[in-house]
Amino acid sequence: MAVVMVSSWGRLGQWEHELRPLADRMQLSRALQGAGPGLAHGMGRSYGDVCLNPGGVLWRTTGLDRFISFDQDSGLLRCEAGVLLRDIQRLAIPRGWMLPVTPGTQLVTVGGAIANDVHGKNHHALGSFGDQVRRIELLRTDGSHLMCGPAENPGWFAATVGGLGLTGVIGSADIQLRPVAGPWLETETLPYTSLDEFFQLADASEAAWEHTVSWIDCLSGRGRGIFLRANHCAIEGPVAPAVRPRTMPFTPPVSLVNKLSLAPFNFAYFNLQKSRTGMGVAHYESYFYPLDKLHEWNRMYGPKGFYQYQSVVPRAAGRAAVQAMLEAISDSGEGSFLAVLKTFGEREALGMLSFPQPGVTLALDFPNRGESTLRLFERLDAIVAEAGGRIYMAKDARMPRALFEAGYPRLAEFLHYRDPGISSAMSRRLMGN
Amino acid sequence: MSENKNSIVIVGATSAMAEHCARLWVAGQAIDLTLLGRNRAKTEAVAADLRVRSPQSTIRVMEANFGDPRQIRAAVDGIVAGGLPTAVLIAHGSLPDQQTCQDDLAMAAEAMYVNGISPALFAEAFAGHMQRANRGTLTIIGSVAGERGRKSNYVYGAAKGLVTRYAEGLQHRLAGTGVKVVLVKPGPTATPMTAHLPQRGMAGVESVAAQIVAATAKGQPVLYTPGKWALIMLVIANLPRAIFNRMDI
Numbered sequence: 001m002a003v004v005m006v007s008s009w010g011r012l013g014q015w016e017h018e019l020r021p022l023a024d025r026m027q028l029s030r031a032l033q034g035a036g037p038g039l040a041h042g043m044g045r046s047y048g049d050v051c052l053n054p055g056g057v058l059w060r061t062t063g064l065d066r067f068i069s070f071d072q073d074s075g076l077l078r079c080e081a082g083v084l085l086r087d088i089q090r091l092a093i094p095r096g097w098m099l100p101v102t103p104g105t106q107l108v109t110v111g112g113a114i115a116n117d118v119h120g121k122n123h124h125a126l127g128s129f130g131d132q133v134r135r136i137e138l139l140r141t142d143g144s145h146l147m148c149g150p151a152e153n154p155g156w157f158a159a160t161v162g163g164l165g166l167t168g169v170i171g172s173a174d175i176q177l178r179p180v181a182g183p184w185l186e187t188e189t190l191p192y193t194s195l196d197e198f199f200q201l202a203d204a205s206e207a208a209w210e211h212t213v214s215w216i217d218c219l220s221g222r223g224r225g226i227f228l229r230a231n232h233c234a235i236e237g238p239v240a241p242a243v244r245p246r247t248m249p250f251t252p253p254v255s256l257v258n259k260l261s262l263a264p265f266n267f268a269y270f271n272l273q274k275s276r277t278g279m280g281v282a283h284y285e286s287y288f289y290p291l292d293k294l295h296e297w298n299r300m301y302g303p304k305g306f307y308q309y310q311s312v313v314p315r316a317a318g319r320a321a322v323q324a325m326l327e328a329i330s331d332s333g334e335g336s337f338l339a340v341l342k343t344f345g346e347r348e349a350l351g352m353l354s355f356p357q358p359g360v361t362l363a364l365d366f367p368n369r370g371e372s373t374l375r376l377f378e379r380l381d382a383i384v385a386e387a388g389g390r391i392y393m394a395k396d397a398r399m400p401r402a403l404f405e406a407g408y409p410r411l412a413e414f415l416h417y418r419d420p421g422i423s424s425a426m427s428r429r430l431m432g433n
Numbered sequence: 434m435s436e437n438k439n440s441i442v443i444v445g446a447t448s449a450m451a452e453h454c455a456r457l458w459v460a461g462q463a464i465d466l467t468l469l470g471r472n473r474a475k476t477e478a479v480a481a482d483l484r485v486r487s488p489q490s491t492i493r494v495m496e497a498n499f500g501d502p503r504q505i506r507a508a509v510d511g512i513v514a515g516g517l518p519t520a521v522l523i524a525h526g527s528l529p530d531q532q533t534c535q536d537d538l539a540m541a542a543e544a545m546y547v548n549g550i551s552p553a554l555f556a557e558a559f560a561g562h563m564q565r566a567n568r569g570t571l572t573i574i575g576s577v578a579g580e581r582g583r584k585s586n587y588v589y590g591a592a593k594g595l596v597t598r599y600a601e602g603l604q605h606r607l608a609g610t611g612v613k614v615v616l617v618k619p620g621p622t623a624t625p626m627t628a629h630l631p632q633r634g635m636a637g638v639e640s641v642a643a644q645i646v647a648a649t650a651k652g653q654p655v656l657y658t659p660g661k662w663a664l665i666m667l668v669i670a671n672l673p674r675a676i677f678n679r680m681d682i
Contacts, residue, residue, distance in 0.1 A: 004631050021628030023449070026474045063449065063625035066482035091486060 023063030048397030081111030124345025141421025162351025181234030445525025549592030613652030
């Protein structure tokens with residue numbers, strides 16, 4: 001077996017792995033035997049170390065990409081775990097169905113979406129990805145396999161949704177799609193100039209708008225940004241845009257996101273979006289997945305890679321915590337271009353280690369500048385901890401164990417469900433093995 | 434097979450390239466598709482996926498022993514008895530470990546059979562039927578590895594070289610008839626067969642499949658996919674031995 005260097009989406013480094021493809025659903029149990037600690041790995045779109053197992057085996061799931069059945073009347077889809085969300089959307093939307101919850105890229109697998117319990121812009125309306133899953137086929141490295149869902153082995157289900165791939169390998173899943181009239185959304189773009197204004201917009205939009213999100217200019221220091229809200233709509237006429245994805249052709253020697261570029265970037269972006277203020281119509285691919293148009297955009301951050309820092313803090317402390325984080329960033333001289341601020345709805349996620357919780361979530365990308373970047377994260381950690389928040393593991397490469405344990409109070413319960421034949425860089429860092 | 438639908442046969446339907454071609458074929462229009470595989474359960478999983486993608490298509494699964502010339506003949510005759518397909522894709526193969534083949538001649542023999550002789554025999558069996566009917570397109574997956582023997586994979590390369598020569602012979606024999614033979618030479622492609630290797634520089638299986646489907650529709654005699662491999666192989670095939678032998682490829 002060849003040893004291959006693998007990195008995650010943040011490109012903070014690359015590590016030796018033995019890659020073993022999973023492609024035959026009937027032979028999965030056998031394929032998982034005798035590997036030493038392994039880890040399922042799909043598209044590698046998580047940013048930190050949740051999808052890595054340096055020195056060990058990665059079971060590549062991208063060959064497990066078959067649909068198994070689809071009920072046109074009920075919208076229930078059964079598929080293998082390596083199917084891409086993109087392929088589900090393209091199959092279902094022309095038939096009047098759609099994934100109810102989707103993250104900011106559709107180039108992820110169903111297994112990865114479950115294991116990280118990903119969320120989208122409509123959390124307040126429909127929850128996270130796990131809320132749409134009706135059944136999971138879970139394969140354990142001891143050769144056993146089990147089915148779990150909301151009513152069947154619910155403990156296993158709650159451990160596996162958001163379970164970071166550590167409870168077993170997901171072979172297939174049943175996902176309940178939602179009916180849609182077509183691929184279009186009606187959108188509204190609203191600039192805001194303060195955090196208070198953001199929270200007013202978010203609260204006012206919850207009832208009537210399914211999708212809400214905002215981009216925040218974290219350099220402005222005042223919490224200025226652009227609020228985007230959208231609903232699915234039934235319009236006829238527009239032809240789907242023929243977008244040909246481009247690929248970032250090389251890794252620049254230094255991050256293109258840096259002190260010189262950030263201020264003009266953010267200024268230009270704010271004003272560009274501001275000029276689009278008002279109502280519009282958007283195709284779902286450009287609305288949900290704008291970054292999928294530039295393949296390998298993560299190379300933009302240069303050879304040292306980048307961190308994403310995404311936290312959620314409860315609403316009561318949220319306004320002050322977000323303000324404090326923005327100030328800490330502004331003080332530090334580190335900057336973030338893709339800063340996203342969004343409220344989560346009043347619902348607890350079903351996974352024991354799921355990220356979403358009621359409150360407000362802030363996601364920030366930072367070029368890796370070594371110690372100074374890590375020092376900023378320590379300041380942000382303190383703010384998150386004090387506010388009673390948590391960090392999103394799909395994005396994390398460095399949070400300290402104490403913050404993890406404080407943020408995820410169901411950890412002890414989760415550990416009973418771990419598969420001893422599965423380990424990741426993250427599980428070793430945060431759970432000891 | 435019904436007369437109003439395009440009918441396509443895929444030999445080795447569980448190969449990732451073949452499976453992605455099938456997805457494109459059923460996405461275009463409802464077709465009549467026969468999937469021939471070595472393992473029924475695995476082939477059925479491919480068929481189930483295609484039925485979800487195209488409920489209007491007719492998708493049939495057949496199992497055969499690809500190592501037995503009599504079974505190859507029987508399987509092909511059985512398929513053709515139901516109607517001559519408009520296109521046949523022969524796609525089976527497996528990437529053997531070169532060192533294992535050097536140490537174990539039985540492995541070498543099996544690798545050469547499954548990648549070389551077996552596809553050639555399927556092509557021969559279909560070609561006869563197509564020639565008699567004076568129509569049909571026969572697409573065979575070879576490889577850039579078949580262009581020049583290299584120390585890192587000459588067992589596989591020799592088998593794929595056999596496929597190349599065989600396809601050339603069929604093209605010569607069927608020139609001027611209504612039958613078209615398409616020889617596909619993919620470069621390294623990201624599939625489960627190559628998933629244990631470094632992925633950098635590998636082509637995506639979806640784009641390779643799209644080119645195979647287009648070449649089949651056109652009846653293009655030779656397809657390098659991605660196209661850059663035509664140039665790369667022109668250079669490699671013509672490198673003087675003194676230089677070639679110093680290369681670690």
